[in-house]
Amino acid sequence: MLIEVINIVLLALLAVTAIAAVRLHDLFAVAMMFGIYSLLAAVMFVLLDAVDVAFTEAAVGMGISTVLMLGTIGLVGRHERASAHRSLLPLAVVVATGVALIYGTLDMPFFGDPDAPVHQHVAPFYISESPSQTGVPNVVTSILASYRGYDTLGELAVIFTAGVGVLGLLGLRRRKRPGKEGPHDDR
Amino acid sequence: MIDNPVLRIIAKIIIPMILLFALYVQFHGDYGPGGGFQAGVIFAAGFILYGLVFGTEALRSAIPPGVLRLLIAVGLLLFAGVGVVTMLAGSDYLAYNALAQDPLAGQHLGILAVEFGVGITVSAVMITIFLAFAGRNDP
Numbered sequence: 325m326l327i328e329v330i331n332i333v334l335l336a337l338l339a340v341t342a343i344a345a346v347r348l349h350d351l352f353a354v355a356m357m358f359g360i361y362s363l364l365a366a367v368m369f370v371l372l373d374a375v376d377v378a379f380t381e382a383a384v385g386m387g388i389s390t391v392l393m394l395g396t397i398g399l400v401g402r403h404e405r406a407s408a409h410r411s412l413l414p415l416a417v418v419v420a421t422g423v424a425l426i427y428g429t430l431d432m433p434f435f436g437d438p439d440a441p442v443h444q445h446v447a448p449f450y451i452s453e454s455p456s457q458t459g460v461p462n463v464v465t466s467i468l469a470s471y472r473g474y475d476t477l478g479e480l481a482v483i484f485t486a487g488v489g490v491l492g493l494l495g496l497r498r499r500k501r502p503g504k505e506g507p508h509d510d511r
Numbered sequence: 512m513i514d515n516p517v518l519r520i521i522a523k524i525i526i527p528m529i530l531l532f533a534l535y536v537q538f539h540g541d542y543g544p545g546g547g548f549q550a551g552v553i554f555a556a557g558f559i560l561y562g563l564v565f566g567t568e569a570l571r572s573a574i575p576p577g578v579l580r581l582l583i584a585v586g587l588l589l590f591a592g593v594g595v596v597t598m599l600a601g602s603d604y605l606a607y608n609a610l611a612q613d614p615l616a617g618q619h620l621g622i623l624a625v626e627f628g629v630g631i632t633v634s635a636v637m638i639t640i641f642l643a644f645a646g647r648n649d650p
Binding site for chain 1: 536540541542543544545546547548549552553555556559563580583584586587590591594604605607614615618619621622625626628629632633635636637639640641643644645647
């Protein structure tokens with residue numbers, strides 16, 4: 325009973341934060357809202373017993389990406405320009421997509437259903453064999469680093485590529501260009 | 512550089528704790544929540560806090576961009592290199608059992624090494640991205 329109340333309050337807060345982030349025009353406040361949203365999502369993950377995911381969400385979503393957004397705001401200015409176009413068509417597209425996604429979830433197994441395909445495939449093998457095969461108490465670590473080592477190597481390659489891409493686009497050293505250089509020169 | 516003594520002193524006190532906590536998350540990931548990715552991000556957060564409070568120029572002298580660029584590659588190479596070592600030991604790519612006489616010890620060693628590689632690359636990439644964004648506004 326208590327867990328349902330907490331879930332409903334958290335989901336309501338998530339919705340409120342999301343709407344506030346859309347409605348606000350002060351980008352600093354929007355960045356803070358996104359940070360709060362990530363923190364609430366991290367709490368949701370803790371309630372779902374996914375502490376590793378919650379940890380990542382809190383560190384990346386709440387920490388690093390908020391700082392990167394603030395860094396960008398420092399470059400582009402704090403206030404959003406009022407948009408000239410009507411947003412009815414995008415709203416219709418978003419609502420239609422949302423309805424389709426909710427319709428899609430109706431066919432999914434219920435949360436925590438032991439007969440769900442995801443709990444029948446390799447998960448039982450990992451849970452029962454991981455302690456004797458890897459000797460690592462945290463099954464998440466043993467899956468990520470050992471059973472699915474190729475996937476994690478691929479993910480690390482993605483992060484590597486992202487870093488190289490940012491270095492290529494923005495660079496670490498500022499090149500001295502002739503003439504005045506302001507934050508808005510590039511556009 | 513922010514000229515606020517409270518912020519600067521708090522940052523000086525808290526940054527070592529952040530880095531220590533990141534190392535704990537890194538090497539305790541086998542036993543509790545956490546691992547290379549989270550640890551790398553937390554480690555980077557310590558440096559980013561330093562950069563926010565003391566300026567990106569101070570951050571650049573604390574950890575030079577050339578070292579960061581090197582570390583980005585070192586982490587990935589460490590991960591991929593563990594796979595090469597297991598192949599040289601006569602097993603499959605990333606099959607850690609071959610790393611030691613005892614398969615469990617090999618698994619432990621392999622997981623520790625690849626998680627460390629993940630942590631190095633992730634933290635170096637995060638600090639690099641922060642410097643690339645925040646450093647553009649420097650005079």
